[in-house]
Amino acid sequence: MNLLVKEKEAKSKKKPVRLTLRVKWSVAVGLTIFLTFIIFAGIMYASFYNNLVNQEKQTTKQTRDLIVQRLSGFTNNLKSGDVMPLMMPEFYQNKDQNPLTSAFQDTIVSQLSRSDMAVQIYDRDEQQIFSSQQTKKVTFKSDNHAKLQIIRQNGKRLIVATRPIYAETNRQLIGYVFIVNYMDNVQRSTQMLRLQIFVLGVVAVLFSALIGYVIAYRLSKRVNVISDTIKEIDRSPESAARIPNFSGNDEINDLADQFNQMLDQVQRYIEQQKQFVGDVSHELRTPVAVIEGHLNLLNRWGKDDPEVLDESLKAASQEAERMNSLIEEMLQLTRAEQVESKNVQEITDVREVIMGVVDSIQMLHQDFSILSDIEMNADVSVRMTRNHLEQILIILLDNAVKYSTKRKEVHLSADTTPQEIHIVVQDFGMGISPESQQRIFDRFYRVDKARSRERGGNGLGLSIAYRLVKAYGGQLTVDSVEGSGSMFKVTLPTISESIPESTDHEED
Template identity: 50%
Template structure:
């Protein structure tokens, strides 16, 4: 265990002074005993005693100085934590000069913990604000239709029918939003048991391709399967399927006149690489960095019309990152968008040679 550098120097200086004093005293005593009278020996002993007291006082003062400095640091830590208790939103942090001791290490760890807590608090606050904002529109639409029906619309069959259809549409959107919020919450709190699950890649990708081919017969889906037989990744099967569904669903939703999707998957010695490409409207450069943010939509009106809530890509990216993969995006406005996934493959142990088995 490391000792505070102040205590190291204090102890070292005190010990050196004390040892030097004892050594000089013993040497002097022997010399005096050989050449001096009893009175001189008595006088020297008194001086030696006084010197010992002085050395002791110096050691105490040095220790007091070191302890006082450590206590001052602890007071700073305590004051900062006190301030944060009174004002949780504060971004105050403990400030100490960089040095190599335990108090500084403790300060660094406390500051890191405070940063994580503040990030979590900000995330929760943003989440509540975003949810409130997202729910405000469908609730306002429902309120408007119901108020209209209450006043006069119930007597007009056409108005009644339109209002009911619009209300049902908004209710479905709210249901979808709530489901996606639950999915996002589950992603943030994935059971550790899922992290040990493995998935064979080839059958899953074939199944997802066939599902979307059936759902979108009017689209051309170019499926490029270059997956090595038996390849596996360390990810829960449903989570990988969920990510693929999110990306492909977005590709179909935001395709323009050219109804064509590229869906490619390949494996090399270390990675599973997946590409989902559409030839749709594309995403502006200023929006690319934010499309993985929760509730972010490039075009809110367009997304609402297509049933998007702005949570799917957040869920997909978080899932991939939890399993130590990456999800990147490239896009050109008017030309389309490409999403790329990389996940580490499980490295299979080489099969034992038949010759070695025989031996």
């Protein structure tokens, strides 16, 4: 029963609606452009509407003032018979008309012929004596001052102009002029403008959405490639799949490059881990077998023989020490392979480190002569951890001491150029064959396995030094002649431009 309820609940839960990046980008771009268009269209519409209204106000005012100017020539109270001839269009069509009044007549005729403007004349008793058309629910109210105002009626804006008429001669009140401008032309123009804005707005939204979709498609296409690569690597962590190079130079390209670098680094770590496990299992097989053999020997009959017991315990102890040394060196090798020089901020004084390591090796091997020739100033430095530089020098000097034969002498020289430092370690031992020089830096490789085992070597020292030098952007090379000795040269980039200064340092 509970299972059925849980299944129903699981089915009832709807998956959240998934909006792709293309849709989100298209909607965002479309809304942004639409809102921008609406803002600018609103500003333009308001400006256009205000200009039209101001023009209508100016036209209404001019018409009112012209009528007042024309009718102010009368001296007594205005009468219909006096006003009618001056306000009717037929009067101005008379051929005997005075040409001096033509400008006035043209203005009056054009305004009286408008269907959206009502002109009314009242006498001083506020009795209507002329009307071009009846006003719609707008009543005349007398006032002793000229007025021009905008009122709202039935949702429409109207211009109402009123002005008293005074006789020019005696300045007596003889009537009033009352004009109502319904602004039908403004309404038609603004209605047409709104329709145009709406159409342009729809076109702008559709066009911007299309452009946004195209841009989002191109962006999401690259994102999908990255996603597919991640899925492939998720299915097979050891896959060599990488994000291809995209055209252009933007943040997605940077993301792809950084992701590829991360994948390369992870791949290196995986390979190092596999190689580490393989090397451990291979190299530990021999000491484990030796220890197991001695234990079996003791278990069978050797425990009763003190000489055999002592020999077996010593052999097992030596193999255990060798196992410990081998594991430590392998861990050092793994760490060396994981060094990222770009993350190192430590600055190391090369001259100081060289002199300190030479003194230490000389103290450990007092039967050897460690001769050093350091031609560099004290301010020559490298961007490198001090421990790693010491480790490289110790490996090279210890290797030179181990493989020296009759001539117990090791030379170390160091000099610098404006861009690099050079450190050379030379011994006069058994030398290395040309074939072995090609593999001398491979892990676990020994030139003479028997001698290496006698001297305690595991074949990892030079591999560690080589990988450390390489991690810091340098080079480690070898030049050797069999029977005459070997010369190892370390080259590292310097961060200081120093003039060489020759100093000799010798330790006997």
